[in-house]
Every structure is written in C-alpha cells, then in structure tokens.
Amino acid sequence: MIAGSAPVVSVGELAALLNQTLEFAYPNIVVRGELAEFRVSRGAWVYFDLKDEVARVPFFGSVRALPGPLENGMMLEVRGAPRFHPRWGFSVNVASIQISGEGSIKKAADLLKAKLAVEGLFDPERKRALPYPPARIGLITAAKSAAYHDFVKVLGERWGGIGVLFCDAQVQGDDAPRQIAEALSAFNQMPDPPEVLVITRGGGSAEDLQAFSQEQVVRAVAASRVPTLVAIGHEADVSLAELAADRRASTPSNAAELLVPDRRAAARQLGIHRQQMFDMTAQIISQNRKELSYRAARLGEDADRAVHAARTKLASARQLIEAFNPSAALRRGYVLVSKEQKLVRSGKELAAGQHIDVQMHDARLQAEVISVTMEGYEQK
Amino acid sequence: MNKSSYQELSEQLEEVMANLQQPDIQVDEAVQLYERGLKLVRQCEAYLKTSENKIAKLKAQLKTEG
Numbered sequence: 478m479i480a481g482s483a484p485v486v487s488v489g490e491l492a493a494l495l496n497q498t499l500e501f502a503y504p505n506i507v508v509r510g511e512l513a514e515f516r517v518s519r520g521a522w523v524y525f526d527l528k529d530e531v532a533r534v535p536f537f538g539s540v541r542a543l544p545g546p547l548e549n550g551m552m553l554e555v556r557g558a559p560r561f562h563p564r565w566g567f568s569v570n571v572a573s574i575q576i577s578g579e580g581s582i583k584k585a586a587d588l589l590k591a592k593l594a595v596e597g598l599f600d601p602e603r604k605r606a607l608p609y610p611p612a613r614i615g616l617i618t619a620a621k622s623a624a625y626h627d628f629v630k631v632l633g634e635r636w637g638g639i640g641v642l643f644c645d646a647q648v649q650g651d652d653a654p655r656q657i658a659e660a661l662s663a664f665n666q667m668p669d670p671p672e673v674l675v676i677t678r679g680g681g682s683a684e685d686l687q688a689f690s691q692e693q694v695v696r697a698v699a700a701s702r703v704p705t706l707v708a709i710g711h712e713a714d715v716s717l718a719e720l721a722a723d724r725r726a727s728t729p730s731n732a733a734e735l736l737v738p739d740r741r742a743a744a745r746q747l748g749i750h751r752q753q754m755f756d757m758t759a760q761i762i763s764q765n766r767k768e769l770s771y772r773a774a775r776l777g778e779d780a781d782r783a784v785h786a787a788r789t790k791l792a793s794a795r796q797l798i799e800a801f802n803p804s805a806a807l808r809r810g811y812v813l814v815s816k817e818q819k820l821v822r823s824g825k826e827l828a829a830g831q832h833i834d835v836q837m838h839d840a841r842l843q844a845e846v847i848s849v850t851m852e853g854y855e856q857k
Numbered sequence: 858m859n860k861s862s863y864q865e866l867s868e869q870l871e872e873v874m875a876n877l878q879q880p881d882i883q884v885d886e887a888v889q890l891y892e893r894g895l896k897l898v899r900q901c902e903a904y905l906k907t908s909e910n911k912i913a914k915l916k917a918q919l920k921t922e923g
Contacts, residue, residue, distance in 0.1 A: 643915060644915040743905055754895065757887075
C-alpha cells in the first residue's frame with residue numbers, strides 16, 4: 478500500500494460513504510441468528526443483537542416490528558437494512574421480525590399467549606355466536622390457494638345465496654401479519670360489513686403458520702367487531718388467532734361445514750315434512766269421514782228407534798180401539814137393542830109389548846118385549 | 858333469494874305444520890293449510906336446488922409497503 482494514495486475524508490464523509498455503500502450493496506437483507514441483549518426503550522424502540530458462534534451484529538427498530546414478546550436466546554429471522562448512522566454507528570434497521578425454528582416459535586407463542594390471556598383476549602365470554610347461515614361472508618386467505626378453493630367449493634355444495642367478499646392476503650412470510658391485520662381492518666371499516674369473517678389457510682410447518690400466533694394478527698382478530706372464524710389446517714398446537722376468534726375450525730372445508738347447513742340434508746328434511754303434512758291432512762280427513770259415518774249410523778238408529786216406538790204405540794192404540802169395537806163385543810155375546818131406530822141402553826126406556834130390534838154379531842132380530850125387569854126392582 | 862327469505866319460508870312452514878296438529882281443526886281448514894304447506898315446501902326445494910353463492914373481491918385495496 479503506497480502511503481498517500483488513500484483518500485482523505487472527513488468523519489462525516491466517511492460515515493456517509495459507509496452508509497451509501499451499505500445501501501447500495503445491501504438495500505435489504507434477512508439475517509438469521511440468536512437474539513441477545515434485547516431491550517425496549519421508552520415503549521417505542523427496540524434494540525437487540527443477533528449473534529452466532531462467530532459474530533454479533535446490532536439491530537434497531539420500532540416496537541411495531543415485534544411479533545410478540547421476545548426472549549434472549551430465541552432464534553430469529555430479521556429482515557432489515559444494514560446502515561451506518563453518523564452518530565450511532567452501524568446497525569441493521571429492522572423491517573420485520575420472524576421467529577426461526579420450531580422451538581423458538583413455540584416459545585414465542587407461549588410468551589404471547591400468557592401476555593394476551595392476562596388481558597382476557599381468549600376469554601370464553603367474549604365469543605359471539607355466528608349467524609347460521611350467514612347472508613354475507615368476508616373471506617381472508619391467499620388467492621388461488623387450496624384453502625380458498627376448498628372453502629368456496631364446500632360452501633357452494635352445502636348452501637347457496639350467500640355473498641362472499643374475498644380479500645387476498647398472504648398467509649405466510651414476513652408481510653403476512655400486516656396483510657392479514659389490514660384485511661381484518663378493511664372489513665371492519667365497511668359501512669355495511671359481512672356478518673362473519675373467515676380467516677383460513679391450509680397446513681404447513683411451524684414457520685409457515687407463525688403469522689397466526691403473531692401479536693398484530695391475534696389482536697386484530699380479537700378486536701374485530703365482525704365475528705370471526707379462524708381455520709388453520711394443522712394437527713399440532715392451536716394458533717393464538719384461533720384462540721382469539723369467536724369460532725375455530727380445523728380446516729377450510731370444516732369452516733364451511735360449521736358456517737352453513739347442508740342443502741342435501743335440508744332437502745331430505747323437506748321431503749319428510751311433505752310426507753308428514755300429507756299424513757296429518759289424510760288423518761284429519763279420515764277422522765272426519767269416520768265421524769260422519771258414525772253420525773249417520775246414529776241418525777239411522779235414532780230414526781229406527783223412533784219408528785219402532787211409534788209402531789209400538791200404534792199397536793197399543795189399535796188394541797185399545799179394538800177393545801171398544803162393537804163387533805168384538807157382539808161376538809162375545811153382547812147385543813145391541815134399539816127401538817124405533819134409536820139405541821136403547823136402559824130398561825127404563827122399554828115396556829112390555831113394544832117392538833125392538835136386536836142386533837147380534839151375525840143377525841138382526843125383530844122382537845116384542847114380553848116383560849122388563851130392572852135390576853133390583855119388582856116386575857112392572 | 859337471500860338467507861332471510863329461506864328462513865322466512867322455513868318459519869312459515871313450521872307454523873303451518875303446528876297448525877295442522879291442532880286438535881279441533883276442520884277439514885277444509887286442514888286442506889287449505891296442506892296446500893299452503895305444500896307450496897312452501899316447493900319454494901324451499903327450489904331454493905335449495907338452484908341457488909349459488911356469489912363471490913366478489915373486496916374493493917378496498919391493501920396498502921403495499923414502500
């Protein structure tokens with residue numbers, strides 16, 4: 478190195494050169510390393526180092542970049558811009574922080590869960606019932622994803638007439654939390670929002686799913702005025718967004734199953750109702766028929782009875798009349814005595830020598846009275 | 858046809874069926890109810906058979922980071 482060939486610069490110029498060089502060479506970088514010396518200043522700024530076995534690099538950023546509570550020792554993946562500040566020297570300006578590795582991801586989720594549980598975000602009393610079925614659904618998921626396709630397909634198979642408003646958002650990667658939170662915010666700010674918001678994605682690794690245990694997302698779900706259903710397809714631990722939601726489902730398809738009834742089952746039920754109504758009506762008609770014939774039979778019986786009673790009465794009357802029939806009396810041996818065509822009932826009306834007519838049942842006699850003897854009197 | 862229409866039809870159908878079960882119902886009233894119930898069933902079945910979901914994209918754009 479020849480002395481004097483190096484440029485002579487001021488301190489300020491050096492700082493500026495370093496910064497420009499960094500900006501040019503590394504506008505953006507993602508660094509993976511172990512968190513160390515983590516601290517929050519004035520509730521607004523975060524300072525930390527990322528280190529590994531050979532080096533340690535300082536980072537600086539806003540608390541808004543935090544995915545949740547962090548602990549030294551966690552493995553992080555930090556997107557940022559390495560820069561040289563004229564006063565404070567070198568540091569990487571943080572754009573976003575993700576957790577790296579299952580262990581750290583689980584640790585971070587546990588920390589956040591504890592923090593938010595204290596605030597009551599997961600309380601069962603906060604859960605609201607979802608309309609069943611909803612008239613309009615807000616759907617937040619990645620466009621063209623299997624989750625989108627599965628949800629829409631199962632929804633359509635099961636029920637119709639629903640308006641689905643779809644908002645395309647990344648569901649993994651470091652911009653996912655911001656996009657999901659903004660989608661939730663956009664739906665909530667609508668003057669006439671849908672009745673339920675569905676946030677869903679398919680399965681994936683712990684890294685893929687970490688957005689759903691990220692503080693910004695979990696708070697946005699909890700704060701949503703519109704009821705939420707979160708469906709993350711996985712078999713492992715439940716994400717915090719699912720805990721904060723009003724309802725959770727295991728997969729996108731399961732979400733559709735929970736939200737709407739099945740039109741095929743409804744059609745079967747309608748068939749049953751159809752038959753029930755028919756049976757009920759038929760029964761009423763048949764019941765009526767039975768009553769009618771019963772009444773008709775009763776009427777017949779009553780009529781018969783009346784006729785029979787009349788007949789009996791008539792027969793008695795006839796017998797009575799018969800008893801008074803003169804011919805019967807005549808047949809019994811009684812006779813009718815008449816004088817000068819007038820019926821004579823008493824001996825007082827007769828005297829010896831008078832001509833009388835005697836009516837027998839089969840003959841008429843002309844006779845002359847010989848003597849009249851009154852019952853109990855002497856002969857006249 | 859929206860959800861509340863189907864819901865209304867469903868409720869009306871339940872009402873018809875409840876009325877059909879009244880103990881002192883007359884025949885002509887029963888027949889009228891049956892016809893109304895049948896009409897409601899057909900309307901419900903038509904909805905279930907034909908209606909589809911409408912999917913639209915949310916108009917509000919997500920702001921992209923600079």
